[in-house]
Amino acid sequence: MRTLHLIGLGLLAFGTGGAAAPQADPGTVRLIERKDLFGNPTKTQARLSPDGKWLSWIAPRDGVLNIWVAPASDPGQARPLTAEKTRPIRSHFWAPDSSQIMFINDKGGDENFLLYGVAPAGGEPKLLTPFEKTRVQMVGTSNHVTGRILLGINNRDARWHDVYSLDLKTGKLTLVMRNDGYAGFLADDQLNLRMASKQRDDGGSDYFRVTGDKIEATPLVTIGLDDSLTTGPAGFTADGKTLYWIDSRGRDTAALLAQDVATGKMTTVAESPKADIGGVMADAETGRVQAYSIDYLKEEWTAIDPGIGADLDWLRKQLKGEPIVGSRTRADDRWIVAVDPVVAPSTTYLFDRKAKKLSKLYVSRPQLEGAPLVAMYPEEIKARDGLTLVSYLTLPAGTDPDGDGKPDKPVPMVLFVHGGPWARDEYGYSSYHQWLANRGYAVLSVNYRGSTGFGKNFITAGNLQWGRKMHDDLLDAVGWAVARGVTTPDKVAIMGGSYGGYATLAGVTFTPTAFACGVDIVGPSNLQTLLKTIPPYWEAGKQQFYKRMGDPTTEEGRKLLDAASPLYKADAIVRPLLIGQGANDPRVNKAESDQIVAAMRAKNIPVTYVLFPDEGHGFARPQNNIAFNAVAENFLGKCLGGRAEPIGDSIRASTAQVPEGAGFVNGLAASLPAR
Structure with missing residues (x-):
């Protein structure tokens, strides 16, 4: 499946569905175990190799998520390809030539993601970017130039990603473009760099034409702050003659536009007055958009290509829901399709387009069937x-x-x-x-x-x-x-991660009695220190943060940031608060939680603080996620009166430390191991 580059900027991203299920007295409804909800899925993220010969997915191996592979003709012959022992592999993709499966991983949540590759036939995974304190980005892949891919690597200067070509056969990295101040690059289907973007002082972006190894000095396109999160180039057609844009200029919601590269003429492909264009499906051979999605209340796909439309309609009837197309072969004869019923776990299928046949591959969490x-x-x-x-x-x-x-x-x-x-x-x-x-x-x-x-x-x-x-x-x-x-x-709690954690802290400080209690997961407490400690590779987005949050380089901006920082209102807290933090978080530094815990301790205000030394921005290891949620549900049970599964051995199975307030959560102090 060809993917266009859609716009987005998430500083503090941390996420969260159908006909009603049979009802019962809520007090007698079966308690769903935490491990069934937050433990490893049985299988997830199925992918077809571009040549259609292989199927891959992520599944547990010895309790840790790893990559598995099987012949597409016989999924029952699956075998593991990787053997990660601690850090789960959470995403993978096929090399364009189907020679290997590629994946990224970091260490302990530090988000220094390095790129690895492993052949479907087996063997040891190879580290393809052998650097330290480096975060690899994908710059370009092609359906026609399949022997190499373009990567962004920031090992020279942590702020900027130089562009390299990676030879998939030899593993050799060749410098294509040294980057001294550009936010990113856009390549065409021949893997030629065609555009470079640079942030403006007003928080917008300039886009420059790239010819060979030269970046023109005069911007080709200028995008202002208001359009900066909803406008940008999305990708070229295979012939390089059409450039797609997700574009809100001159309108509110972002439309999908097609630009004739030779003349500059823009043609509207799709738009909605209520929501931005979300995803697209594009032809692997031509790169032309075949379908697009709009997500207002629910995501809905609309086909442009009649063949795609007929298949989506057929799938809707068979699956009794909106199909989620996750992967397609280069010949486009088979798709990976999933359906999310909301009141049941998602199911993933292999779809043979010509035969109009659906073959069930797996249910993501079969333990939830009938829950x-x-x-x-x-x-x-x-x-x-x-x-x-x-x-x-x-x-x-x-x-x-x-x-x-x-x-x-x-x-x-x-x-x-x-x-x-x-x-x-x-x-x-x-x-x-x-x-x-x-x-x-x-x-x-x-x-x-x-x-x-x-x-x-x-x-x-x-x-x-x-x-x-x-x-x-x-x-x-x-x-x-x-x-x-x-x-x-009087019976409302506030809970969330990242910005949601900030909102929790804001809730219990700025409106101290609005909520019965709060659960903050990796949330910032001091916006000035947050902006001082963001990762260096976010340098290109710094002005946008300043314009949308407050500018710490000006007196007015500092006052604004301080006024919006819960830390300085910590003495107003009168409701129970639970904080969870990863020690290695590069986005919301551990100091954000430490500061407000210290401020509360100084005022003898109770707080419970759970720290994970091997996690970053959120809790990737299921043992740690389950442990924190065990604490959270027992905390909420005491605050709101809901049910709670006992903490049990979940803390001992994790790396959780509780520097503060173990006695404020039912069962927490007794569950702590002697460390």
Whole structure:
């Protein structure tokens, strides 16, 4: 499947679905074990090799996610290709020539991702970028020049990624372009660099034409701040004559445009007044777009190519849901297709287009088949100034027998806030929604202003609004839930990761009595120190952060950032707070959690702090994720009165340390190992 480069910038990304499931008394609903929700999936991320000979996926090997491979003609003959013992492999892709499977991995969550390759026939994985303190980026692949790929490597200067060509047969890296100040490069299907982008002082971007090894001095295109997260080149057709753009210039939501490279003429391919163009499917041979998606309340695909449209319609009838196409052969005769029923685990199939045949490959979490999973309801909530906040509500089983998205009587609620903030919540199965609903809570996730996917004006409405109007949106959503009878004002917790963790800290400091308690996962407490410690390879995005958050190089900006920093209002905290942090987090430094814990300790304000020495921005190892969620659900149970599976041995199975407040969570102190 050919992928176009869609726009996005997530500083603090950390994420979160269907007909109603059978209802029962919520107190008698089976408690779904944490390991079934947050442990390793049985299989995930199936891929077809471009030549169609192989199938690959990620699955546990000795309890750690590794890459497996099987002949496409006989998936039952699967065998593991890698043998990671500690750090799970979370993504992989096939080399264009089908010679090897490639994957990235870091150490302990430091996000210094290096590139590895392993042949489908077996053998030891080869480290293809043998450097230290380096983060590899993909710059370009081709369906026609299949013997090499283009990589961005920042081993020379941590701020900038030089472009290298990697010979897939020999492993040789050849410098293509030294990078001294450019945010990124765009290559065509012949792997020629065609455009380079550089951030402007106003937070926008300039795009420059690249010819050979020369970058023109005068920008070809200039994008302002307002359009910077919703506009950019998306990729060339195979002949190099058409350049696709995701583009919001002169409109609000980002449209898909096709530009004639010779004349510069733009033609609108697809647009929506409600949401940005999301994903695209493109022809592997020609590179021309065949289908596109719009994601407002739910993601919906529209085909341009009649053949693609006929197959998508056929799949919808067979799967009784929107098909998710994950991988395609170069001949486009077979697809990997999944369906997400929300109230059941997702199922992945191999689809033979010519024979119109679906072959079931696997259920991602078969242990959840028959579990009391519940529906997710898309909602449109009005903010106090009239903005529409697309949100998602999940209710505990047994509380909504008529399936109208409203419980018969109010229940405790968790406001689960997404990270980014330049990201979004989506409709679909969510382990967090299902877990919390199973424990007896309504769960509400809100796309507050600043979230992406709903046009540039919605993003811009969040500029300089951390802890201000962005927080008001969350409060307005809680007010909506109270008015609707979902919950009561005294029974709402706030929880989230990354920016969602910041929102939690803002909630318990700026509005100390608005929430019954808070769960902060890798959230920043001091916006000035956050911006001082962002990774060096985010240098190209620094001005954008300053313009959208507050500029720490000016007195006015520093005052703005300090006023929006929960650290300086820590003495206002009167509600229980739980904090989780990865010691190696490169985005939200450990000091962000340390600072607010120290400030609370100095004022004798209780707080529980869980630290993982082998994690970064979020908890990648299932043992650690399960352990933190064990603490979280017992913390929430004490605060909101919901159900909780005992902590048990989950802490001992993890690397969790509890520097502060173990006694404030039921069962936590007794569960700690002697270290």
